[in-house]
């Protein structure tokens with residue numbers, strides 16, 4: 001069997017087109033479009049590319065993006081002061097501070113300072129806590145985008161065995177909470193997990209979010225499993241590859257996300273959706 005492709009690029013484009021139509025209706029009704037403040041500190045090349053893509057998606061959705069590009073030498077106090085001023089600004093609905101931040105800045109302190117109602121990344125403890133209690137408010141973008149992709153399969157998720165490889169605060173843990181809310185039986189695997197291949201072999205749904213190229217081997221995939229790959233790894237020859245051995249996995253899975261063009265665009269589409277929600281609109 002060869003897997004059907006979960007085309008995140010196409011699904012994201014559809015979401016963004018719908019949001020653009022919604023913005024059009026808002027402006028026709030005399031209301032301002034949603035506004036997202038995008039904060040980039042320093043010159044990390046990957047972050048610069050991500051931020052540029054996010055601003056392009058804002059433009060396509062009709063969202064006003066307000067860019068703050070600060071030097072790597074920016075102090076924690078100065079960044080906190082910016083966050084506080086964005087919190088207080090009624091013209092700003094969402095605040096995104098691109099991670100990673102320079103080493104002298106405490107990223108957790110910055111995340112905690114963002115008004116949870118403007119935390120369109122869904123990283124604030126309040127928003128994570130709401131998700132943990134099955135009452136999500138602003139949901140972390142990458143897990144949210146993957147749940148949208150799972151809905152696209154039309155498969156019933158209830159009772160499925162899901163394995164999440166990677167336990168980060170921004171992807172693995174909140175994805176496990178999303179899958180639990182969808183009534184999957186969830187296992188979170190991490191660097192201390194014993195016999196990872198056996199865990200993955202038992203999974204109806206596999207999520208790989210470890211940041212290591214082709215870490216999850218294709219022959220670990222249970223025939224018919226749904227496979228979601230969060231990884232974006234650049235190889236020495238500049239090719240981009242995911243965390244899953246795609247060519248082998250696709251022969252076993254029922255559905256699989258490509259890299260690029262799978263989860264990545266869905267993260268940004270979810271960010272656009274969250275900006276609408278933060279602006280008080282229903283989708």
Ligand code: GUN
Pocket residue numbers: 096097098099100121141142267
């Ligand atoms: N760095 C890598 N992914 C993300 C993300 O989703 N949001 C932010 N703010 N920074 C990131």
